Amino acid sequence: MELPDREVCYRALQSRDARFDGLLFVGVTSTGIYCRPVCPARTAKFTNCRFFGSAAAAQEAGFRPCLRCRPETAPDLASWRGTSNTVSRALALITDGALDGDGASVETLAERLGLGERQLRRLFHQHLGASPIAVAQTRRVLFAKQLIHETQMPLTEVALAAGFGSVRRFNEIFRDLFHRPPGELRRKTSVIPARPEAGVALRLRYRPPYDWDSMLSHLQAREIPGIEIVENGSYQRTVEIDGFTGSVEVTHLPQRESLGVTIRFPNVRSLPAIVTRVRRLFDVGADIETIDAHLSRDPMLAPLVAQRPGLRAPGGWDGFELAVRAILGQQISVAAARRLAGELVALHGEPVSRDYVSHPRLSHVFPAAKRLALAESIGLRMPRTRQLSLQALAQTAAADPNFFRPFGTIEEAITRLRAIRGVGEWTAQYIALRALRETDAFPASDIGLLRGAATIDGARSNAAGLLTRAESWRPWRAYAAQHLWAADSTVIALTTE
Secondary structure, three states: OOOOOHHHHHHHHHOOOHHHEOOEEEEEOOOOEEEOOOOOOOOOOHHHEEEEOOHHHHHHOOOEEOOOOOHHHOOOOOOOOOOOHHHHHHHHHHHOOOOOOOOOOHHHHHHHHOOOHHHHHHHHHHHOOOOHHHHHHHHHHHHHHHHHHHOOOOHHHHHHHOOOOOHHHHHHHHHHHHOOOHHHHOOOOOOOOOOHHHOEEEEEEOOOOOOHHHHHHHHHHOOOOOOEEEEOOEEEEEEEEOOEEEEEEEEEEHHHOEEEEEEEOOOHHHHHHHHHHHHHHOOOOOOHHHHHHHHOOOOOOHHHHHHOOOOOOOOOOOHHHHHHHHHHOOOOOHHHHHHHHHHHHHHHOEEOOHHHOOOOOOOEEOOOHHHHHHOOOOOOOOOHHHHHHHHHHHHHHHHOOOOOOOOOOHHHHHHHHHOOOOOOHHHHHHHHHHOOOOOOOOOOOOHHHHHHHHHHHOOOOOHHHHHHHHHHHOOOHHHHHHHHHHHHHHHHHHHHO
């Protein structure tokens, strides 16, 4: 990632400019510590400062995280802003644990991305200033540090949750970095180990602004009975990972520019995966200022962006679940698709463990791909062709658990998705947008997008014309689509009052 010149970086540090938080880290050679630009500590001398575009680069250069400004709480932006598509996909896989555990290697990661190991290392150093292994280790250390600071989890569970292979390795790394054991980083207040069923509470910082109301409205309109609940300004849902079940609750903490996440789950090793899904669903990592500024260059789109600053592109909690939702929603309303999804859960969903669920209306987890693939009949009242599409989707996902993870270019992803029976261009683009988090995905034939585009141009448009118009919105067409959908919902609301 290319940084501004040293003088600009230093001025940002001197003024504690929050606009650079998450985009810039400073290593102080006199202390061996790296900080966020908003650190309250006394500003170091210019000659003692080294500037980095990622926490991993600072850590690989030999600096350790600051205990005052806590780099692990910075907005998670520097890991992808300005990087190539390949590096962005690699980072998503690393976040999912692709370099954790025995047998994981950079070579295997590179193969999944369709390139050589040396090329992947070169891209990482070019865009992040750090190797893939350094990025993975920094992720583990910073997540462990956040758990130490913000939770009452026993340190053994912290080590497991952060992806360390052993408690011994966890202790060694923390002693090397901080010159003290992990336990001494925890505040000296009385700490009572938390019970898993009581929940692990964390904060996920975002880059403001954040249109929380629009996010909740999107989720509420698609809320699946038994799986999700949106009420009192919060989102709750059930979770299933590796045979364990539990729940997660997400609230908005605007004063802290964060989302509050409470995870109730019996297996601490799944915490990183759950946090990753929350980030993906709520689009926490978006550099929204950059995106909004880019889209506002279109004078016709600019009013929509100004009307909803901080509008995010909601993701999908799980790739298979999102793909099922997309197929259920083909050529019918959101409400009808929601009803069908509820019937599918009632027929094929597994009950959730009540010990790890706080809301009585959360009762099931979404059906697993293997379960639907083996079912003799889906059992829904819908066209047979669509039921066959669901079965084909389930068989594909069951055969390849990584099918809905980043792979190749967006064009390659669309081709792979369209190979599934019943998945056309609209469905493939929608899955790419929500599940694969492709920022340039754009289901141009969507009727809502076409109606939203009409609010811009004042005339009807077709898919081909909208695609031409959307060329200037690259590489953020997914966010432009979200603004068009929002414009369409506004028009519908006004015409039905």
